[in-house]
Amino acid sequence: MAEGIEVSKPLFIGVDVGSGSSRAALVDSRGKILHVSECELMIWEKNGGTFCEQSSENIWSAVAKVVNGVLIESNYSPDDVIGIGFDATCSLVALGDNFQPLSVSESDDDTRNVIMWMDHRATAQAQRITAKSHPVLRNTGGSMSPEMQPPKLLWLKENLPENWARFRHFFDLPDFLTWKATGSVSRSLCSLACKWTLQANEENVNGYWDYRFWEEIGLADLTEENFNKIGNDIRMPGASISGGLSDASADDLGLKPGTAVGVSLIDAHAGGIGLLGADIKSFLRESEDDDPDSIRNRLALICGTSSCLMVVSAEATYYDGIWGPYYSAMVPNMWLNESGQSAAGKLIDHVVKTHPSYPELQRIANENDENIYSFLNKYIVDLGERRGLAFPEMLAKDLHVYPDFHGNRSPLADPGLKGMICGLRLSVTLDDLACLYVATVMSLAFQVRHIVSTLETARNIKTIFACGGLSKNPFYVEVHATVNKRKIFLPKEPESVLVGASILGACAAGAFDSIETAMAAMCAVGQVVEPQSRKIDFYERKFEVFMKMLNDQQFYDNVMTGKKTDI
Secondary structure, X not given: OOOOOOOOOXXXXXXXXXXXXXXXXXXXXXXXXXXXXXXXXXXXXXXXXXXXXXXXXXXXXXXXXXXXXXXXXXXXXXXXXXXXXXXXXXXXXXXXXXXXXXXXXXXXXXXXXXXXXXXOOOHHHHHHHHHHOOHHHHHEOOOOOOOOHHHHHHHHHHHOHHHHOOOOEEEEHHHHHHHHHHOOOOEEHHHHXXXXXXXXXXXXXXOEOOHHHHHHOOOHHHHHHHHOOOOOOEEOOOOEOOXXXXXXXXXXXXOOOOOEXXXXXXXXXXXXXXXXXXXXXXXXXXXXXXXXXXXXXXXXEEEOOOEEEEEEEOOOOOXXXXXXXEEOOOOOOOEEEEEEEOOOHHHHHHHHHOOOOHHHHHXXXXXXXXXXXXXXXXXXXXXXXXXXXXXXXXXXXXXXXXXXXXXXXXXXXXXXXXXXXXXXXXXXXHHHHHHHHHHHHHHHHHHHHHHHHHHOOOOOOOEEEEEOHHHHOHHHHHHHHHXXXXXXXXXXXXXXXXXXXXHHHHHHOOOOOOXXXXXXXXXXXXXXXXXXXXXXXHHHHHHHHHHHHHHXXXXXXXXXXXXXXXX
8 A cells, every 4th residue: 555645435446458458457536546457468460460369268367467466566455445347449259158268260269269359350241231331330430340340240150150150149348358257248338339230329228239230231140039149238338237246256356246347338438438527627728718518529539559539429420431429338328429540559569660770779778778669759859950850740741651551440431541651762770760750650640630620520629638558658649739739638647548447336336426427526637738839830731741642542542443533
């Protein structure tokens, strides 16, 4: 137990299962994170990331390790914890008889029973589902993404028919975690609405399945027994799951049996509720006003391996290429629209770590006992000064990146789009790596601007709230603030996703009467990053190039596929 830290009991645990690690945080009733424990996860990748698989047993083992660890390392007792909440990536978990793992892999290894969210093996199936133009696609921006579950399920049926006959349960990973914790096969409205096409609205708050959709796409067998395999007990995020932690899971996690467990959220959505409820009045100038309904004018940017951009409103808003609207999928009784980038931090890592000068960067950063990106951020400032530039971003004046190396999630919903780099030379020095890093970060910010401009056709976005691994990179945040000409608010507790997960446990335990009340009590802003006006003219010209690169790629595709062009 940390000395001299004021702690507001009761305490809650938030568990976040991301792409590469499982984390648990011990959080007090004011949203203060007292301790965090982390454990890496196994990932199997093939075909350049087209196939990405994990193990549900490895995931649960990691969850058990971090939950035990967060208590032991902080010297708190299980008696201090009254609720636990789970969030996770929207990966697909497959189980057979007696809830045993069953392979989703061409390797036929039952250990590999999770298709990760970023797996794009089902692109062809997603395109065929999109071509059906079924009305449920109105809630997915008019198309079906290969990152959603219906195309992945269809891929399993078509490519692993023997295992398909043996599958008994399919869970979104957040729901798998609550099942492991409690034994309840209930599902979260968040997961099923956002990734499985469950329909919900003011009249049907717990949602309903559209039988005809599943029949039309070739998955009528999933409608049997009232959709038993994919879920028919649907609950609101943060609701208490009856009975709480089972005896077996309490033993696994080092907690008391019966500890309250909240219905889960997708990881990005947990970040949303861990961000958007914060009071920002103290960060505003006298001339600025914080609208009482400001949550509707806020955008949550959860930026890590991928990025997710989320907005909520009282009314349903439909966009082409933007997911949603989903009713009560994040904030109760509000409609959620969700967009994002399939590769954000993953793209930066790819560009930096595949560059010939990466070993040199890694060596020098290690010698200086620095993270490679902390070192790069200092290096680009120094390089810009050596070249007599007004600011580091000008290193990318003649170097341009288009970032869809893993397809476009939003606002075009085109998984076939590719990455582009314009301005390369016969040089691969550390200086060249640094310039490419600058251009890549800027490209991600330009794409966020492209998404925001689409969202703003039907709403007014005044501020951006950011969390996730990339939000800890000052250069990334500063570029995004200036490109988007908006303040970016960073949370007092940088791990907003874990705060969001703990809010689920707090609500399940009855510590707050609603998600909204818990958000107001447990969310806080720690820093605001302002756009830098002196850079805007440069950024405007770079954004014009960004949009031209997109148009050019679409033109090239039309030429090579024999479609009519306007040459």
